[in-house]
Amino acid sequence: MYSLRDLQARFSRALLHNEPGAIADAIEPDGLDPAVRLGVYRTTVMLSLTDTLAASFPVICRLVDPRFFAFAADAFIRQAPPRAACLDRYGDAFPAFLDAFPACAEYPYLGDVARLEWALHRAARAPYLQPLAPTAMAAFAPDQTADMQIALDPAVAYIESAWPVAEIWTANQPEVLDPPPVDLAAGGVRLEVYRPDAVAEFRPLSQATFAFRRQVAAGAGLEAAVDAVLAAAPEFDLTQAFADLFADRLVVGCRLTASG
């Protein structure tokens, strides 16, 4: 007879690692092999989590076909099972898993497509925060600008890829019955994911704007963000970049950094 904690650990092993032997001796057969009874639970756990992932990564599911997706999801679930019951948050590690999954080695763009899907998934569910008007800046003196830290809308994400992931994503939407071929050599993209209205979207950014906004999103003070950009684009116009963030309704908070 196992302690309850031990019994539950064994039950977990039986389900996640398909080892019914870990718990079989504690189960009353009631006329059936305990493995068959455990199988009812294992099926529910694995199928429901696979469905959860498939709903969050529909483009990946279409690209690799649902059967391969289920195979990859099974490996992922065993390697990185959910740590919380809020399944809207389950799947953030799936892109990195695809990068490293040997069976996907021939499709090196899958991880980045999954990153884009996850960013859209998160953006669609992000809290609603009121964007600040540019007049919010009036509270700060002009010479304080460099020390300002800006909070961006929680829906926003920045995705950089060496692959044409925007094109791949668009070509694999449900309404596209006959996807056009995507030229994988077409080059990379820098995308901003955001939620202009009810629906999450993405758009390409220039290299300098992308670098600036990604630094801002990462919580860097404006001066640090600008430094990161100026190295690559000496002509970068901070005033304009700043105004654009407000015009795009992406700023939800601003304050002075601790050093400012």
Added chain:
Amino acid sequence: MTICGNIGVTPDRAVGIGLRGPHLREIMLRRPAVGWLEVHPENYFANAPALAALQDLRRDYPLSLHGVGLSLGSAEGISETHLQALGDLIAAVEPALLSEHLSFSVAGEVYHNDLLPLPYTEEALLLVADNIAWAQDALRRRILIENPSVYLRFRHSPIPEPEFLAELCRRTGCGILCDVNNAYVCAENFGLDAGAWLAALPVQAVGEIHLAGHHRGAREGRPLLVDDHGTLVAPPVWSLYEAAIARFGVIPALIEWDRNLPPLDTLLGEAGAARERLVEAVGSDHVFAA
């Protein structure tokens, strides 16, 4: 926020339906005549648009939060983070009812997305009672505990389920969510008498009833019913519901449907069928003494 009346005052208002994502838009537009709505709170922890919709519906319907992830049966205790999120949601939508399951989902900090069975032992009783008391204190709410569908029994599980539930109620002040479909599924799977199970529940503790469909399977010549919430309520489950009405009176009852979600009207039809049985049993002007 306007507060709607309580659940279960009359047969008209006693029957609710489970609200699932694909029906959300239609329910918002149509505002169908149904007594109340039940949702899984976990689906609103990290989904702002869904929460906004739920708060909107809350103006027209009483709500029930029916948890699937608190894992009250976990030997390692329950998650503070989960409890906090549930508390925030309770504050946001002021549900009329709050319920969870007599099962575990978390072991070794891994969340298995299913309601896994417990052995009904003294050790488990002590532990589950502790978890329920802790959750009720933190949430300042009474929790109704649902009997699960189970597909296996442990060799060492000496306490009968109704007794286990009754003892949890006695120790913690929690209530019982009596799922008559689950009771039927378990009875069929293990050759037990669902009517006797129902008759053994403490009447005053039962605060809600669940109705749902199941899948009737078989393995190696033995029936193995699975509670998939994917079909109409089966005739023997309706009979059990009638026995439940006779025993518990007019209390909130819910139509649950998860797999193969049908058109909303099918759910509303099932709710109507439940209402008819209530009216038949107690009359349409019955007022439940809350």
